[in-house]
Amino acid sequence: MDRRSSITVIVRSVLAAGPLRRADLEARTGLSQPTIAKLTRALIDAGYLTETTAGGGPGRIGRPAATLDVHADREFFAGVKVTPGELIGVVTDLRAVVRVTAHAPLGDARTPPDVVRAIARLVTELRGGAARPVRGLGVSVAGDVDRTTGLARYEPFLGWHDVPLAALCTAETGLPTVADNDIRALTEAENWFGAGADARSFLLVAVGSGVTSGLAVDGRVLTGAHGVAGELGHVPVDRRGPKCYCGARGCLEAIASEPALLRRVAEITGIPAITLGRAIELARLGDPRVGEAFAEAGRAIGQAVGGVINLLGPELVVFSADHLDGFALLDPHIRAAIDTHAFGAAARATVEVRPLPFAQWARGAATVAIARHLTSVTV
Amino acid sequence: MDRRSSITVIVRSVLAAGPLRRADLEARTGLSQPTIAKLTRALIDAGYLTETTAGGGPGRIGRPAATLDVHADREFFAGVKVTPGELIGVVTDLRAVVRVTAHAPLGDARTPPDVVRAIARLVTELRGGAARPVRGLGVSVAGDVDRTTGLARYEPFLGWHDVPLAALCTAETGLPTVADNDIRALTEAENWFGAGADARSFLLVAVGSGVTSGLAVDGRVLTGAHGVAGELGHVPVDRRGPKCYCGARGCLEAIASEPALLRRVAEITGIPAITLGRAIELARLGDPRVGEAFAEAGRAIGQAVGGVINLLGPELVVFSADHLDGFALLDPHIRAAIDTHAFGAAARATVEVRPLPFAQWARGAATVAIARHLTSVTV
Numbered sequence: 001m002d003r004r005s006s007i008t009v010i011v012r013s014v015l016a017a018g019p020l021r022r023a024d025l026e027a028r029t030g031l032s033q034p035t036i037a038k039l040t041r042a043l044i045d046a047g048y049l050t051e052t053t054a055g056g057g058p059g060r061i062g063r064p065a066a067t068l069d070v071h072a073d074r075e076f077f078a079g080v081k082v083t084p085g086e087l088i089g090v091v092t093d094l095r096a097v098v099r100v101t102a103h104a105p106l107g108d109a110r111t112p113p114d115v116v117r118a119i120a121r122l123v124t125e126l127r128g129g130a131a132r133p134v135r136g137l138g139v140s141v142a143g144d145v146d147r148t149t150g151l152a153r154y155e156p157f158l159g160w161h162d163v164p165l166a167a168l169c170t171a172e173t174g175l176p177t178v179a180d181n182d183i184r185a186l187t188e189a190e191n192w193f194g195a196g197a198d199a200r201s202f203l204l205v206a207v208g209s210g211v212t213s214g215l216a217v218d219g220r221v222l223t224g225a226h227g228v229a230g231e232l233g234h235v236p237v238d239r240r241g242p243k244c245y246c247g248a249r250g251c252l253e254a255i256a257s258e259p260a261l262l263r264r265v266a267e268i269t270g271i272p273a274i275t276l277g278r279a280i281e282l283a284r285l286g287d288p289r290v291g292e293a294f295a296e297a298g299r300a301i302g303q304a305v306g307g308v309i310n311l312l313g314p315e316l317v318v319f320s321a322d323h324l325d326g327f328a329l330l331d332p333h334i335r336a337a338i339d340t341h342a343f344g345a346a347a348r349a350t351v352e353v354r355p356l357p358f359a360q361w362a363r364g365a366a367t368v369a370i371a372r373h374l375t376s377v378t379v
Numbered sequence: 380m381d382r383r384s385s386i387t388v389i390v391r392s393v394l395a396a397g398p399l400r401r402a403d404l405e406a407r408t409g410l411s412q413p414t415i416a417k418l419t420r421a422l423i424d425a426g427y428l429t430e431t432t433a434g435g436g437p438g439r440i441g442r443p444a445a446t447l448d449v450h451a452d453r454e455f456f457a458g459v460k461v462t463p464g465e466l467i468g469v470v471t472d473l474r475a476v477v478r479v480t481a482h483a484p485l486g487d488a489r490t491p492p493d494v495v496r497a498i499a500r501l502v503t504e505l506r507g508g509a510a511r512p513v514r515g516l517g518v519s520v521a522g523d524v525d526r527t528t529g530l531a532r533y534e535p536f537l538g539w540h541d542v543p544l545a546a547l548c549t550a551e552t553g554l555p556t557v558a559d560n561d562i563r564a565l566t567e568a569e570n571w572f573g574a575g576a577d578a579r580s581f582l583l584v585a586v587g588s589g590v591t592s593g594l595a596v597d598g599r600v601l602t603g604a605h606g607v608a609g610e611l612g613h614v615p616v617d618r619r620g621p622k623c624y625c626g627a628r629g630c631l632e633a634i635a636s637e638p639a640l641l642r643r644v645a646e647i648t649g650i651p652a653i654t655l656g657r658a659i660e661l662a663r664l665g666d667p668r669v670g671e672a673f674a675e676a677g678r679a680i681g682q683a684v685g686g687v688i689n690l691l692g693p694e695l696v697v698f699s700a701d702h703l704d705g706f707a708l709l710d711p712h713i714r715a716a717i718d719t720h721a722f723g724a725a726a727r728a729t730v731e732v733r734p735l736p737f738a739q740w741a742r743g744a745a746t747v748a749i750a751r752h753l754t755s756v757t758v
C-alpha cells in the first residue's frame with residue numbers, strides 16, 4: 001500500500017473506531033508496526049490525530065498504552081442534500097458530528113443553475129455559522145450519480161440529465177465538491193459510524209418520494225461498476241403492476257413510494273391530492289380499503305427486500321423511516337413478506353427501523369466529502 | 380497482515396495472474412518488498428512457487444526480472460459436484476487445471492450415508508488416476524451450505540437437512556474436506572481464473588434443475604452473513620405466480636427452472652413427462668404455445684437479473700448454459716427483459732453466455748479445497 005492509501009486507512013480506522021491504541025490499529029489495518037508508528041506521528045504533527053495517555057490506575061501493571069483519536073476540530077466539511085423544494089445542509093467536524101444545520105426552500109427552482117446558486121447561498125450561510133474553516137463540500141441527489149466525476153447522470157425528481165453537479169458547485173462555492181447519490185452517501189455515513197459498526201454487511205432501505213437502498217459488504221459500500229447500485233425502487237415486483245417513470249412495469253417504486261401509495265389512496269377514497277397525514281388518519285380510523293393500500297405497499301417492499309436478502313445475505317436490514325407513523329402501517333406487512341420470502345439461513349438477518357431525517361442524509365454527503373479529503377491528505 | 384495470510388495472498392495472486400514479477404506482486408498485494416522477497420523465497424524452497432528468469436532479448440536493457448509461477452504439480456486436489464442421480468468428480472493440480480475426470484451414477488441413493496459412500500468410492504477412483512498425491516477434497520451441493528463448518532443445512536433436491544457433509548466425507552476418505560454451495564464454488568473458480576480476471580464484479584447465473592447465481596464484487600465472492608447468498612431462484616418475480624417448494628409464491632425457480640418449464644409444456648401439450656429435448660424440438664418446429672412457455676421463463680429470468688443489476692451494478696453477467704440449444708430459446712427474452720428493467724448506467728453491464736458443464740462445477744469444488752489448503756500453508 002502506498003503512503004497516501006495507508007494514511008487514509010489509518011484516519012478512517014480511527015474515525016470509525018477511535019480512540020484506538022496503536023496495537024489495535026495494527027490489527028485493524030494490517031499495516032506494519034513501523035509504518036503505523038511513522039504515519040501516526042506525522043498525522044499527530046499535522047493535527048489530524050491526537051494522542052492521550054490514560055493514567056495507569058492502582059493495580060495496573062506497566063506503562064499504560066497511548067490511545068489515538070481524530071482531532072475533530074482540525075477542519076470542517078459541509079454537506080447538502082437536494083430535494084425538490086428544499087435544500088438541507090449541515091456542517092460537520094472531521095468526525096462527521098453535525099455542528100451547524102440550515103435549510104433553504106427551493107421554491108420552484110429546478111434547473112441546475114438555479115439549484116446550484118441556492119446551494120452556494122446555503123453553503124455561505126453554513127460557513128458563516130461554523131467555528132472552523134470548511135474544507136470541502138458534499139452534495140447528494142437522488143438517481144444515477146457518478147461519484148468519481150461528479151456527474152448527475154439522471155435525477156428523476158428534478159428531471160436532470162448529465163448535470164456536472166460537482167464542477168458547478170465548485171465553481172459557485174470555491175470548495176472542492178463531491179457529488180453522490182443520496183442514499184449511497186447516507187450508507188457511507190452508516191458504514192463508518194452507524195450500522196456498519198454493528199454489522200459486517202447491511203442493507204439500508206429508505207421509503208419516501210422514491211424507494212431506494214444502500215448496501216455495504218465487509219466494510220465497503222457497493223457502488224456498482226458503472227456508478228449505479230442499490231436501486232431497490234427499480235427491482236420489479238409485479239409484472240402486471242403499474243408502469244414506472246423509468247419505462248419498466250411493476251417497479252417497487254411505482255407501487256410503494258409515497259406518491260404511488262397516495263395515488264392509490266386518492267383513487268380509493270375519491271379525495272384528490274390527499275396528504276400522507278390524512279391517509280394515515282383514515283387507515284388508523286379503520287378504513288379497510290386505505291388499510292389495504294398500506295398493506296399492499298408493505299408487502300411489495302417486503303417482497304423486494306426478501307429478494308435482496310436471498311441475493312446478498314446481509315447481517316442487518318435497516319429501514320430509514322422519516323414518518324414513523326406512516327411506517328408503522330407498513331411495518332407488519334413488510335416483515336411478514338420478508339419472512340415469507342427469505343430463504344434458509346438468510347432469514348436470520350436482523351430487521352430494524354430507525355428515523356434518519358434529511359439532516360442525516362446531508363451528514364452523509366459531508367461524510368463523502370471527508371472521505372474524499374482524506375485521500376488527498378499528505379503529511 | 381500475519382505471515383499465514385500474506386502467504387495465502389501471495390499464492391492466490393500468482394495463481395490468478397501468474398507468471399508475475401515480484402514488483403507486480405507488490406502492486407497487487409500491497410505487501411512490502413522485503414515481505415515479498417522473504418515469503419516468495421520460502422515458497423520457492425517449499426515447492427509452491429517456481430522462478431524463471433527469461434533471457435533478455437536483443438535491445439533489452441538491464442537484467443531481466445525473474446517471474447514467479449505456481450508449481451502446478453506440487454500437489455493435487457479432488458472436487459465432487461453432487462447432483463441427484465450422479466456424482467461428477469475431477470482431480471486438479473494446484474493451478475486448478477483438471478487432470479482427471481470421473482462420473483459415478485448415484486441411482487436412487489439419496490441418504491447422506493449412501494451418497495457419502497459413493498463420493499468416497501469416486502474419490503478413490505480419482506486418486507488412482509492421479510499422478511500426484513491428492514491433498515484435499517471439495518464437495519459441492521445445491522442449497523444452503525455453511526462452508527465454514529461444512530454443514531449442508533438444506534439441500535432441496537436430495538431433501539437433506541443439517542447434514543455434516545464435510546465431516547462425513549473426511550471420515551470416509553481421510554481427506555480434509557470443504558463442503559460448499561455448488562454455484563458459490565463455481566463462482567470462486569470463475570473469480571480466480573475466469574470472469575473475475577476480466578471484470579471487477581460479476582454475476583454468474585445458472586439455469587437447470589434450479590435457478591441460482593453467484594456474485595463477486597471487487598475480487599471477493601459474496602457468501603452472506605449467515606452463509607446464504609446468490610439465491611436468485613428465490614427472488615420473487617410474480618406475486619400471483621406458482622407456489623415454490625420453499626413455501627413462498629412466485630419465486631423465479633418456480634417459473635423458470637427446467638422442471639417448472641417442463642411442467643408448463645406438459646400442461647400445454649398434454650404430453651406427460653415431456654423431455655427437455657422434445658420441448659426444444661416443439662418450440663423449434665414453431666409450436667407457438669411451447670415457444671411462449673420458453674419466452675415466459677426467459678422474461679422471468681431477465682426480470683430477476685435486471686433487478687440484481689439495479690441492486691449491484693455488476694460489470695459482467697455470465698449465463699452458464701449446459702444446454703446451449705435450450706438456452707438459445709430463452710436468450711432473446713432474457714436480454715429484452717434485462718434491457719427493460721436495468722436502470723440508468725447499470726444497463727451497461729455486459730451479458731455473456733458460456734457453457735459451464737458439471738465438470739467445471741466439480742473444478743469449482745476443487746478450487747475451494749485449494750483455497751482452504753492455502754490458508755494452512757506454513758513455510
